[in-house]
Amino acid sequence: MYSPLYFDYNATTPCLKEVVDSMLPYFNQDFGNPSSSHHPYGWLAKSAVEDATVAIANNLGVTPSSLVYTSGATESINMVLIGVARKMQSKGNHIITTKAEHKAVLDTCAFLEENGFEVTYLDVDSKGLISTEMLSDMLRPETILVSILYANNETGTIQPLDEISKLTHENGSLLFSDTTQALGKLDLTKVFQFVDFACFSAHKVYGPKGIGLVFIKDNEGGNGLPSFIHGGGQQKKQRGGTLNTPLIIGFSKAIELAHDNLNTEIQRLETLRNKLEKGLLKIDLSISNSAPPRRLSNTVHISFPYVDGTNLLTALSRQIAVSNGSACNSASVEPSHVLTAMGIERSLAYASLRLSIGRFTTANEIDKAIEIITNEVAKQREQNILWERRK
Numbered sequence: 001m002y003s004p005l006y007f008d009y010n011a012t013t014p015c016l017k018e019v020v021d022s023m024l025p026y027f028n029q030d031f032g033n034p035s036s037s038h039h040p041y042g043w044l045a046k047s048a049v050e051d052a053t054v055a056i057a058n059n060l061g062v063t064p065s066s067l068v069y070t071s072g073a074t075e076s077i078n079m080v081l082i083g084v085a086r087k088m089q090s091k092g093n094h095i096i097t098t099k100a101e102h103k104a105v106l107d108t109c110a111f112l113e114e115n116g117f118e119v120t121y122l123d124v125d126s127k128g129l130i131s132t133e134m135l136s137d138m139l140r141p142e143t144i145l146v147s148i149l150y151a152n153n154e155t156g157t158i159q160p161l162d163e164i165s166k167l168t169h170e171n172g173s174l175l176f177s178d179t180t181q182a183l184g185k186l187d188l189t190k191v192f193q194f195v196d197f198a199c200f201s202a203h204k205v206y207g208p209k210g211i212g213l214v215f216i217k218d219n220e221g222g223n224g225l226p227s228f229i230h231g232g233g234q235q236k237k238q239r240g241g242t243l244n245t246p247l248i249i250g251f252s253k254a255i256e257l258a259h260d261n262l263n264t265e266i267q268r269l270e271t272l273r274n275k276l277e278k279g280l281l282k283i284d285l286s287i288s289n290s291a292p293p294r295r296l297s298n299t300v301h302i303s304f305p306y307v308d309g310t311n312l313l314t315a316l317s318r319q320i321a322v323s324n325g326s327a328c329n330s331a332s333v334e335p336s337h338v339l340t341a342m343g344i345e346r347s348l349a350y351a352s353l354r355l356s357i358g359r360f361t362t363a364n365e366i367d368k369a370i371e372i373i374t375n376e377v378a379k380q381r382e383q384n385i386l387w388e389r390r391k
């Protein structure tokens, strides 16, 4: 089995050994159900979950009661959008989001539209940023929720949540931000002041797959959501079902490790990202689709004109794992909806690569990636008659 270089950390990350080790006892030794309140097996599991939740809350700078466990960010997004819509429908039926959201938001919004809600999709500019003037114009008295992705999973573009929060709250609406890609890559302290709801997923931060979180700012008070999964009454009845002790422990460990050296790691990744981007931009006519200065430190997104995108990805797949859109959308033959929302024409959107680096990426791998992609783009262009005739 060959192992290509891994440049797809925004799709998922390997689960760290420390994380796996922290989970193991809770599979077979301390396996109790945290809801079993009549014996020590249950007490132990309950106390492990409580300790893990307090640790997550301390690392994020939020209260433990603001956190609800889910199966991942997709479920968290469904829970918030559908929950707020159901809860607030007597106030209004209007939701605002953007055309460059993750499909988990867009598909949930489409579901809400089928059920009588009205959704406004804000345009983004050529770097993926929304216009706050446009947001201000679209807000109405009946707008119950604004849902805006904080850090884009494809381009790394970071939206101005401070201004978005001000406008949204002045209008009396609630703000949700999909913060899935920001955890472990940005300091989120301020973000929790700006938003009413946020979401996370452990597998994006070197934790296990199958566990996520919803952050609900005023969970004890006004913002608590209606039951999303019924049964058992767990998690303040918001999401029933036996709590998954091992995955919660693993998620907590992953967040602790991510926060241990967050600033040093951001700096290290930024240096590597700049080296990668600089190297790839030496390829003739290549264009960066990321927006300086507010962008993720690990993401590079570049288009290569005169290249067939599908052939490029196929040729690269044995040597380097990259993506040309959202991984969750990889079965689709449509170009990335994020790039088309940014006004990039279809053939160029196909001929684009997202490279996302992470904890195990080295400078040597960056050099190799630049070399592999440079050679492959040249090969693809040699076979393209339009490349020859471009002048």
Ligand code: PLP
Pocket: 010, 011, 071, 072, 073, 074, 075, 102, 104, 149, 151, 152, 153, 178, 180, 181, 200, 201, 202, 212, 327, 328
């Ligand atoms: N939101 C964003 C921005 C993402 O990048 C992803 C994963 O690709 C998701 C949501 C969905 O996350 P999960 O795989 O935990 O459902």
